[in-house]
Amino acid sequence: MSRLVRDVMTDAPVVSPDTSGEFVYDLFSDDKDLLVVAVVQDGQPVGMVSRDRFFVKMADRHGRALFSKRPVTFLMNKDPLLVEASTPIAELNMLIVRDRPSALMEGFLITRNGDYCGVGTALDLFRETSRESAERSHKLSALAEQLGHARIEALAASKAKSEFLATMSHEIRTPLNGVLGVAQLLMSTELNDEQTEFVRVINDSGQILLRLLNDVLDLSKIEAGKMDLDIQVFDPHRMAADARTLWQARAREKAIGFSIEVQAGKDDRFEGDPVRLKQVLFNLVSNAIKFTETGSVDVEMGFHAIGRRRHVMRVEVRDTGCGVPEAAQTKLFSAFTQADAETTRAHGGTGLGLTICKRLVELMGGTIGFRTTAGQGSTFWFEVPLKRDIAEPAPAAGTPEPVQAALPAGGVRILVAEDIAVNRAVARGFLNLRGYEADFVENGAAALEAVQAQHYDLVLMDMEMPVMDGLQATAAIRALPGPAGQVPIVALTANALSSARTRCREAGMNDVVTKPINQAEFFGAIDACLGDPAKRQTSAAA
Template identity: 30%
Template sequence: METVQQANWLKEAVNFFVDLYPIKRQRDLNAIYREVTLLLQKYAHAQAAAIIRLEDSITARVLYASDNYISGFINATVIDEVVSIYEIRIANGALITKAPDDILVLIPVKEKAFTGVFALFIDKGTDVNDAFRQFLQHVWTGLKETAMLIQTYYSIEELSTRFNAILGTIPESIVFIDDSGRQGWLNGPAARLLHLNEDNNAPMAIAAAMQQLRNDAVNREDILKEAGQLFSSPNRSIKNWEWLFGTPVELALSVSCVPVRSTNISGRLWVFDDITEIYKANDMLKELNTELVEKRRIADEQNKAKSDFLANMSHEIRTPMNGVIGMASILANTQLTEEQADYVETIRISGETLLSIINDILDFSKIESGKMELEAQPLNIRTAIEETYDLLAMKAGEKGIDLLYYIDPMVPAEIHGDMVRLKQILMNLVSNGLKFTERGEVLVNVTSISNEQDDHILQFSVKDTGIGIPQDKFYKLFDTFSQVDSSTTRKFGGTGLGLAICRRLVALMGGTIKAESTVGVGSTFTFTISAKASRMAINYTARDKTNEQKLTGKRVLVLDDNITNLKIMQAQCELWHMLPLTTYSFDEAEAALRSTPFDLVMVDMLMPGKDGVEVARILKREYPQLPIILFSSAGYLPLDAAEMKELFAVVLHKPAKQAQIERAFIEALNMRSPVARTGAEPIPTSPTRTQNDTAQVKILVAEDNDINQKMIMRALEKLGYTADLAENGKIAVELLHSTRYQLIFMDVMMPEMDGYQATRIIRDMYGDRSDRPVIIATTANALTGDREKIFENGMDDYIPKPFKMQDIKNKIDEWTPKLPQLQ
């Protein structure tokens, strides 16, 4: 017998289904319980198995167990939870009262009259891999059908008992007629079926009686057609040939006819098997299946109604939230006292927290309803990580936690995938790491674990140095609406949906996700995705080559107390063909400077003993011309601007992008004398816009909600723009007949005429003219694929609600160079 490790689980699943089929013809419930359980134990290579019926949430009854000791370990509460979630549960013995040294697998089944689990006790050495899990999923399908059969037998138990008694006392009817027509015989049941005397074996009498039997059948036309084919060749045979009698059917026969050939006799053997009860049971099953199909149709309609409801709720919730967050952003840019500014910031943070919770719920609903579709556009993995870190940098800075990442050189620069959803996974995992980490670091590591031409399996690991997760809580991690600590006194909040959404998104990307953790040390969440490398990626531009030449061969000394950061900087500098020396010891760094000429030094700000400022002061006294780069996560530096210029060539704030570090190195190397610049200083990307510039843009706002009208009009006013207001799409179209606009902010849901219809009319009005206005949709619907619908209806761009004043400014700045010119 194959060992568990050698088992071909697909083959075992097929064998299970093959052997399950005859069990379904069983008429004894206890036999079904026993044989299905033993069959499951056999093909799962389990040490023991049981079928357990859940009587209520606290009572479970073992219907059959392969070993008697199993009964003492059953936990009804756990079974109730598994049945409620309706998901296969695999865990160690912690799920049972007195855990054996095994792995416990609970496979739920749930029908009207039968609810419970099939339990498997697997040897702890079993590799619970993807193949085994697929085996369980396949087996689950058969067990669901078995549960349905059990339910059917509950309802027809009396009929089934009578049927079994009949089959137990009356054998099949058997008739033989030779080809010559001289011999024939029949048994007692056949005589009674054909209304003949058992002693009357005359072939002509038997043939006439069988002819009469065929004529009495309600499906005689089908029987005659099959008979024509049967008798067309002496060697033809037929089995499971149904002869039906009565309307509704009172008698159903399964007829078999096979040729019999011997030296002296040739003829045909007929076997009539009374399958009336089976036929009726199958009829009931057909009715049950019809009922199930109808219930599924109703469930689908209910799911659609739920999706529509969630879409409407998304709009109804986001619309007022747009006012809350938008007005808070406007208010924050007015003259406020310190107390008032604190209140405004509290409103903003609370609003965005609520929005995050709503987004989790809506995303989960979108995935559950099958409406989540991933894009396949070229995306840069480094950009995805860096943009995620940009959003979390403030939170990390407040806690003094380093945000680090390392991308293996074998990982393609760009892949085809969904940037938004990849960032969503990273955002959830990294923000969880920050939430549960008080000091240390969060590290994202990306490697390619498999690749074939352009097809890669990429592995992302998010490692923190936080509080860790107890082993007995691991089973809760990826469950929906579940948290490791769900008590009323829990320290950390949340919906319990984040990791569940991550698991579903990773699955949509063709991968898996898992977690490893040690309490007090930290946790690592690892997920994989299947991705195709993008051939559109340009890895080395002319500027990149120039930068690489500037850095090649340069000696850099990196001083940091974070070992992980030192390893990353070592690898990165080597990729730039630099000669790095990394150390966490100031004494070692000082000794290295005395023995080796370095081109520049990078020091961390927060270090035990001497911080970055103290180190720089010491080094500048001995090496005044040596450029020093400060790597800071502290935000505030305890020195004035003059001293900063004197000490540091560049100040980088963590987390710094790879391109920022490269620019900092080149800038420091180019400096003959240190000139300070901090990573916090904004770099202008466009000329400053004057009041006259903004006034020249003709803007129309189409919005029906009073609060949102006030919010967007005040935001535009604060930004220096003037705009006209239309309360619905119809008024917007009318205004365009008298006034020429360059830019329209168009709400998609408005009375009388919505934004989609208004946009189509405007597009028809202007056709291909170059002076047609740019239309930017404002939408509060985050569930039903508005993005695709927006572009399908001719809109140029969109802003999802709720949005802030900065979002409006960014959109206007982005589109201003492309706006039509008014004569």
């Protein structure tokens, strides 16, 4: 609360206009701390005598003889600064600085509704201002301390949230690895039509759960500012082909049309994050197909030059679906929001997809929006600034490498370190598809002993195990002399955070495969590590 003038008011001797100068002289002489005497008539202030001005006049050559017997009106300031007691001190300070700086030396009279009630001096004003400043400083210090505590609590809460999500992700991915792994293994066996449909439902349901889990993790990373972009050169035609391959079958199942057109030269390449661009594109296409029962979904990718190398990538996804109700349009990009309860019941989902799309597009420096007509369809679009690659045409980053032929399994020996029985069963099933021989251990310490006891061509290492975890075991293996210390190691982890991949690399692992295990990714990592069969046999002989 701001201080008022009444807070600096002090009592002072009050004299009438006909009081003699000698009487005032005695007042000042008797009280060496007295600075001001008020001159009041009929309750109204008419003047003020300040100590310094009074003694200057009295000290004149004939001052005392001249003014001692005369009324004080000859000595007083007839136009003192008058201030109402309810005036804020800040306003008084401004008034003195702007109009009456002399009041700092002489003081001022304080009134209440025009009647005299006290005096104020520069000393009183300075004391109160200093006190107020000290109180404000104390409050600011207390506030800073509270903010410091709040920041520490917020950081702790954020860390706890991250740890909770990492733990939950790990715990959910572990059973998901069993569900999706066994589903993939079943698909590679001979099944009748009914069994094939059952397995497809299991796999599709598991993939939906995995996608929801990934959405929550992505949103958490974006909110924590830990989402990093991986800028690469990419081919927009390849991106369109990937989208066409992925979603054509789904559109065909719903008997709706699906097309994707790229307005760019055949050899045009751009610099951006192809993984995140695909994530936004695929999410919009997925939504469009999900909410369209008749008609078509059409995608247009355009690249518009805004400089010599700078372009804007604009993607529009048009559908003939149900559209977005007007009541839901303002909150469509909010987390955990869908158009309405009926939409959630009919189509499922958490409503995170569009939120993540918006955050990713903004992270890439772009914008996202939509146009819609209820019952007729919607057009969702996003624009992202990119640089055009001016290097010689080359295989674009992010373009899948040619699939290598499966390497002969003869003579290959693999060690799997995994403490959970379900994950061991999935790994064994995948390896059996290639005819690989494998030994299994349940912790890192046993893995370390095994690679010292005999030769292995590859170690598949879980990150989190009892006794000794995968990171510790990898570091210990890398410290071994000879071929044992050089054995390729691939991490199998349910930790999907990018920091986990970094820790695996730093520990000396060659590659990382995230659970639930994807068959193509799994064998791709194995083939990359085993390399040329001839070299493998030479290594084994050594």
